[in-house]
Amino acid sequence: xxxxxxxxxxxxxxxxxxxxxxxxxxxxxxxxxxxxxxxxxxxxxxxxxxxxxxxxxxxxxxxxxxxxxxxxxxxxxxxxxxxxxxxxxxxxxxxxxxxxxxxxxxxxxxxxxxxxxxxxxxxxxxxxxxxxxxxxxxxxxxxxxxxxxxxxxxxxxxxxxxxxxxxxxxxxxxxxxxxxxxxxxxxxxxxxxxxxxxxxxxxxxxxxxxxxxxxxxxxxxxxxxxxxxxxxxxxxxxxxxxxxxxxxxxxxxxxxxxxxxxxxxxxxxxxxxxxxxxxxxxxxxxxxxxxxxxxxxxxxxxxxxxxx
Numbered sequence: 001x002x003x004x005x006x007x008x009x010x011x012x013x014x015x016x017x018x019x020x021x022x023x024x025x026x027x028x029x030x031x032x033x034x035x036x037x038x039x040x041x042x043x044x045x046x047x048x049x050x051x052x053x054x055x056x057x058x059x060x061x062x063x064x065x066x067x068x069x070x071x072x073x074x075x076x077x078x079x080x081x082x083x084x085x086x087x088x089x090x091x092x093x094x095x096x097x098x099x100x101x102x103x104x105x106x107x108x109x110x111x112x113x114x115x116x117x118x119x120x121x122x123x124x125x126x127x128x129x130x131x132x133x134x135x136x137x138x139x140x141x142x143x144x145x146x147x148x149x150x151x152x153x154x155x156x157x158x159x160x161x162x163x164x165x166x167x168x169x170x171x172x173x174x175x176x177x178x179x180x181x182x183x184x185x186x187x188x189x190x191x192x193x194x195x196x197x198x199x200x201x202x203x204x205x206x207x208x209x210x211x212x213x214x215x216x217x218x219x220x221x222x223x224x225x226x227x228x229x230x231x232x233x234x235x236x237x238x239x240x241x242x243x244x245x246x247x248x249x250x251x252x253x254x255x256x257x258x259x260x261x262x263x264x265x266x267x268x269x270x271x272x273x274x275x276x277x278x279x280x281x282x283x284x285x286x287x288x289x290x291x292x293x294x295x296x297x298x299x300x301x302x303x304x305x306x307x308x
Contacts, residue, residue, distance in 0.1 A: 014065060021058075021068040025075035028054055032080045038087065048084075048099055051076050055106050063113035070107060077103030146196055147203035150218035155226050158216045162230045163281045166273060174237035174272040176227040177288040178206065178244060181265045181300045183223035185257035198264060199223065202248050206266070209243040225266075226288070234272040234305060241268040241303040249301070265301035267292060275306055 032051050037043040055073045062069040077099060084096030142154035150158070159175065166173040180186070180202055187195040199219070206225060207217040216228040227244070229237050245268050253264040269292025271284055278284050287306045295304035 017065055018068045018071055021062055021065075022071035022075070025072040029075035029077075029079040032076065033083060036080070036083045041091075044084070044092075044095070048080060048095065051080050052099070052102060055103060059106060059109050059113060063110045064117045066114065069110040069114075073103060073106055073110070077106075144203075144219040147200050147219050149203050149207050150216055152218065152220040155216065155218035155220055155228065158218075158228045159281050159284070162214075162228055163273070163284070165230065171231050172233050172272055172274050173284065174229040174232040174234060174240075174270065175284050175288040176229065176237060176241050176244065177269045177285075177292040178225045178227070178241075178266045179292060179296070180223035180248075181260060181267055181296075182255070182258045186255055186264065189257040198253055201251055201253060202264065202266065205247040205251050206244045209240065209247040211240075215240070226285075232272070234270060234274065237270045237272055238303060238305055241270045244268055245301070245303055260300050267295040267300045268303045269293070269295055270303060270305040277306075 028051060032047060035047055037047075055076055058069055058072050062072055081096045081100045081103070084092045084099060087093075142150060142157070144151040159173075162173050165171070180199070183195065183198075186198060190198075203217070203219055203225065206227075210217055210227065210229075212229075214230045218226050218228075220226045227240070229240060232240070245266055248264060248266045251264065254262065255264045256262060258265065269288045269290065271278065271287030271291055273284055275287055278287055291304045291306045294306075295302050298304060
């Protein structure tokens with residue numbers, strides 16, 4: 001609705017502008033007739049130069065808007081041309097023809113400027129479209145096609161960016177690693193299409209457990225997920241990890257082949273940058289993976305943290 005209103009307003013503005021250009025042209029053309037001195041050649045030449053300057057100056061100003069320049073220039077050129085031709089002598093006929101040729105040349109210049117303006121506008125629109133398409137493509141390249149959350153590339157970029165931010169500001173950064181428990185057994189029992197549906201549901205449930213805009217969820221492997229939590233201590237990350245585990249538990253997706261529960265569960269590992277062994281993003285990932293391994297060793301469907 002807003003777009004339609006804006007389009008109507010633009011069309012009205014264009015019509016009014018063209019009408020104003022026409023009115024200005026008729027005013028200047030009428031002034032040329034009124035001020036034309038039939039017996040003073042010097043006066044005639046001066047008037048021709050003034051009106052010619054107006055016609056030439058209107059090319060860059062009025063050419064971008066279709067029809068505005070012809071509506072302005074023609075009413076100026078024709079009266080002074082006819083006034084010269086009507087005097088009939090050789091000098092005035094030549095001057096009148098020169099003014100007419102000058103007017104035609106200005107109209108030709110207008111056509112060229114109009115074409116260049118249209119080409120520039122089209123190029124700008126294509127460029128804007130290309131930029132938008134490029135941005136959309138980049139965003140698509142950062143999404144996991146199946147689950148529609150971030151992919152490994154997204155996770156790595158987010159981790160690198162937040163690590164630099166935390167390093168500058170002296171903040172704490174946490175990473176959570178999570179695996180769906182016994183997912184191969186799930187696929188073997190229910191089939192890969194059901195496994196894909198399971199991953200979609202699990203991914204969305206885990207992503208919904210994140211409550212801050214800066215937190216990022218990503219699928220980094222088959223049934224492997226990771227989360228980046230800026231400005232989060234290990235205690236805060238443990239709380240988020242437990243929400244993630246419980247969100248999957250609450251889905252109550254049947255998993256009759258699981259030896260730990262009759263529903264789909266996840267094991268979760270937590271690590272933060274304030275751990276003594278963490279000196280880089282790679283260290284942080286290794287620490288969260290170690291915590292995830294510990295959660296699995298303890299029986300799965302639980303949260304584990306790397307000991308300080």
